[in-house]
Amino acid sequence: MVAELRGALIGCGFFAVNQMHAWRDIEGASIVAICDRDPERLTVVGDQFGIERRYTDAAALFASEKMDFVDIATTAPSHRPLVEMAAQNRVPAICQKPFAPSLADAKAMVKACTDAGVALMVHENFRWQSPIQAVRAVLDSGDIGTPFFGRISFRSAYDVFSGQPYLARGKRFIIEDLGIHSLDIARFLLGDVSTITTRTARINPQIAGEDVATMLMDHKSGATSVVDCSYATKLAIEPFPQTLVEIDGSDGTIRLEHNYRLTVTGRNGTAVSDVSPPLLPWASRPWHNIQESVVAIQRHWVDCLANGTEPATSGADNLRTLALVEAAYAGAASREPVQLDALL
Numbered sequence: 001m002v003a004e005l006r007g008a009l010i011g012c013g014f015f016a017v018n019q020m021h022a023w024r025d026i027e028g029a030s031i032v033a034i035c036d037r038d039p040e041r042l043t044v045v046g047d048q049f050g051i052e053r054r055y056t057d058a059a060a061l062f063a064s065e066k067m068d069f070v071d072i073a074t075t076a077p078s079h080r081p082l083v084e085m086a087a088q089n090r091v092p093a094i095c096q097k098p099f100a101p102s103l104a105d106a107k108a109m110v111k112a113c114t115d116a117g118v119a120l121m122v123h124e125n126f127r128w129q130s131p132i133q134a135v136r137a138v139l140d141s142g143d144i145g146t147p148f149f150g151r152i153s154f155r156s157a158y159d160v161f162s163g164q165p166y167l168a169r170g171k172r173f174i175i176e177d178l179g180i181h182s183l184d185i186a187r188f189l190l191g192d193v194s195t196i197t198t199r200t201a202r203i204n205p206q207i208a209g210e211d212v213a214t215m216l217m218d219h220k221s222g223a224t225s226v227v228d229c230s231y232a233t234k235l236a237i238e239p240f241p242q243t244l245v246e247i248d249g250s251d252g253t254i255r256l257e258h259n260y261r262l263t264v265t266g267r268n269g270t271a272v273s274d275v276s277p278p279l280l281p282w283a284s285r286p287w288h289n290i291q292e293s294v295v296a297i298q299r300h301w302v303d304c305l306a307n308g309t310e311p312a313t314s315g316a317d318n319l320r321t322l323a324l325v326e327a328a329y330a331g332a333a334s335r336e337p338v339q340l341d342a343l344l
């Protein structure tokens, strides 16, 4: 029998609870120790998940525990020091998105892990949502031919600030927090990007950053896409946290619409299906779509460690998604298109 991987979680905040639930669902790995600099969060998560080994200091965790991996669920400012600490201790690491506050930090983190010979995966989970995987499967089937246009859309007025108050305070908001997922989905579905043009707006006067972004991208494949996201869009039915997708191909179209309705018009006519994510026993609506993708990406990590393969959203891969974020902010400021290759 193969021994279970021993993991430790650093950062026991709002989202980490989903990660802890997901680890309980996954065979082949378990969380044996947790760390948070806030003793209250350590108690809440430690008691909820029955983890006795608790640390308020990450350096003490690395010094005391024998671990096969570390799952970093803190916010972006601490990602670089924690990933570098994992690399120094030769411990493979998962790091939450946004990977780092800057592309320069992210490149240094990838280098540290490469030099140490340890795996590094960014917890970029939206592409692992089952509806998005269903769109990818249609593209792979060839049914709509070669894609030439895409729209990845996330428009909502859901109050994300009550659960994640720091989102209201940052100079950067929607592109770095949510658009980063949409940009990654665009890469996942249509491939890497050569140029991005961006417009942003702040509609909600009570927050510091932008809550609306519209991005036009040239993909290296020749396809064009529009990635649009908003937390200022009040709709009759609140769709949070659904990502809607339109793809036009040479032989047909894909539409992922509200309530996970997937319509594919291809060489063999039109098929409509319900690609709703399952509601896991510990999950709660409307977050269940995201929660299911957490299980999927963490399971992928365990498979990658077992097989010695590179995670789909490795640190190196995620540099291309983070470069889109940096390019989007630069282009929103200059109102000029930004070339991606110059950043990478």
Ligand code: NAD
Pocket (backbone or CB within 6 Å): 010, 011, 012, 013, 014, 015, 016, 035, 036, 037, 038, 041, 056, 058, 073, 074, 075, 076, 078, 096, 097, 098, 123, 124, 125, 163, 164, 166, 177, 290
């Ligand atoms: P949070 O502030 O609720 O939790 C972060 C926790 O990390 C806090 O308890 C804090 O005390 C702890 N922490 C910070 N620095 C630390 C350090 N150096 N050592 C130990 N503990 C430290 O934040 P959150 O809302 O849970 O978000 C965490 C990350 O998850 C963010 O990067 C956010 O963007 C991301 N997130 C991802 C998704 C997703 O779907 N992938 C969804 C929500 C949030």
Ligand code: 89Y
Pocket (backbone or CB within 6 Å): 160, 164, 177, 178, 181, 241
């Ligand atoms: O932090 C964000 C994320 O990654 O997914 C949704 C979210 O919680 C709020 O925008």
